[in-house]
Amino acid sequence: MLLKFTKMHGLGNDFVVVDAVSRKVFFNKPQIERLSDRHTGIGFDQLLVVEPPTHPDMDFRYRIYNSDGSEVEHCGNGARCFAKFVIDRGLTIKRIINVETKRGVIQLRVQDDGLVAVDMGTPSFEPKDLPFMAEPKSGLYDLDVADETYAMTPVSVGNPHAVIKVDTLLDEQVARVGALIECHERFPNKVNVGFMQVLNEAEINLRVYERGVGETQACGTGACAAVVAGIRHGWLSNEVTAHLRGGDLRIEWQGEGSPIIMTGSAEKVFEGQIYL
Numbered sequence: 145m146l147l148k149f150t151k152m153h154g155l156g157n158d159f160v161v162v163d164a165v166s167r168k169v170f171f172n173k174p175q176i177e178r179l180s181d182r183h184t185g186i187g188f189d190q191l192l193v194v195e196p197p198t199h200p201d202m203d204f205r206y207r208i209y210n211s212d213g214s215e216v217e218h219c220g221n222g223a224r225c226f227a228k229f230v231i232d233r234g235l236t237i238k239r240i241i242n243v244e245t246k247r248g249v250i251q252l253r254v255q256d257d258g259l260v261a262v263d264m265g266t267p268s269f270e271p272k273d274l275p276f277m278a279e280p281k282s283g284l285y286d287l288d289v290a291d292e293t294y295a296m297t298p299v300s301v302g303n304p305h306a307v308i309k310v311d312t313l314l315d316e317q318v319a320r321v322g323a324l325i326e327c328h329e330r331f332p333n334k335v336n337v338g339f340m341q342v343l344n345e346a347e348i349n350l351r352v353y354e355r356g357v358g359e360t361q362a363c364g365t366g367a368c369a370a371v372v373a374g375i376r377h378g379w380l381s382n383e384v385t386a387h388l389r390g391g392d393l394r395i396e397w398q399g400e401g402s403p404i405i406m407t408g409s410a411e412k413v414f415e416g417q418i419y420l
C-alpha cells in the first residue's frame with residue numbers, strides 16, 4: 145500500500161503525520177520501526193495518526209506511536225503539529241479543536257501569530273499514576289541508579305516523567321542515566337527522563353531522554369512535567385520559558401487542580417509517499 149504522509153516538527157522533535165480520516169490506515173510495530181529508521185525509512189521520533197472521533201463532541205482522535213513502535217498516551221509537540229496538519233489539509237476550519245487521546249481530551253487553540261496553545265490537562269504527582277513504585281510523599285524521591293542516587297520528581301501529564309534538577313546539563317549524563325532510568329524497575333511502564341537546570345524563577349534549560357526514542361531535540365510533555373515539578377517545589381513561578389535543544393516553549397500552570405497550558409510552534413517540513 146502506498147502511504148501518503150507529512151513530515152513535521154515541533155522544535156526539532158520530528159513527526160510523520162498520517163491522515164486516517166480520509167482513508168483508514170493501521171500500523172503494526174514492525175512497520176513503525178521500519179518507517180522510523182533514519183537510514184532506510186523516513187525517520188521520526190513519533191508517528192502521529194489523525195483519526196475520526198469516536199465521540200460526537202470531539203473533532204478528532206489522535207494516536208501517537210514512539211519510533212520503537214510503542215503506542216503512548218500523550219505528545220505535546222505532536223499536538224501542536226496535529227493542529228497545523230488538520231487545518232492545512234482542510235480537515236477542519238475551527239481554530240479551537242477538541243481532540244481525543246489515549247490520556248483523555250486535549251484542546252488545541254491556533255493563535256493569530258501562528259503559534260499553537262495546548263490545554264495539556266491536569267498533572268498528577270501520585271506515583272500510582274505513572275506508575276512509579278513508591279509510597280506517595282510531597283518532597284523529592286530518591287532513585288538508585290547504578291552506584292548513584294538521584295533526587296527525582298515523578299510527574300504524570302498523561303504520560304510518565306521523571307524530573308531531575310541538575311546544576312549543569314551534561315551530554316554523558318543525559319545519555320547514560322537517561323537510558324538507565326527509562327527502563328528502571330521502579331517504572332514498570334518505563335518513563336521519560338527530564339534533566340532540568342533552573343536559570344531563574346521564569347526560565348529553565350531542559351533536556352529530555354524520551355521513552356521509546358532516546359534523547360530528542362525537545363519534548364512538550366517533558367517541558368510541562370519539569371515546569372510543574374519546579375513550581376510545586378517552589379523553584380519556579382507560574383509562567384516559565386523552557387529552553388530546549390530545538391527552541392523555546394512557554395508553559396503556564398496555576399497550581400494543583402489547574403490545567404497546564406503549553407504554547408509553541410509547529411512546522412511542516414515536506415510531504416511524501418512511501419510503500420508500507
Ligand SMILES: N[C@@H](CCC[C@H](N)C(=O)O)C(=O)O
Nearest residue numbers: 219220221303355363364365
Ligand atoms: N515528544 C513528545 C512525547 C512523546 C511520547 C513519549 N516519548 C512517551 O513515551 O511518553 C512530547 O513532545 O511530549
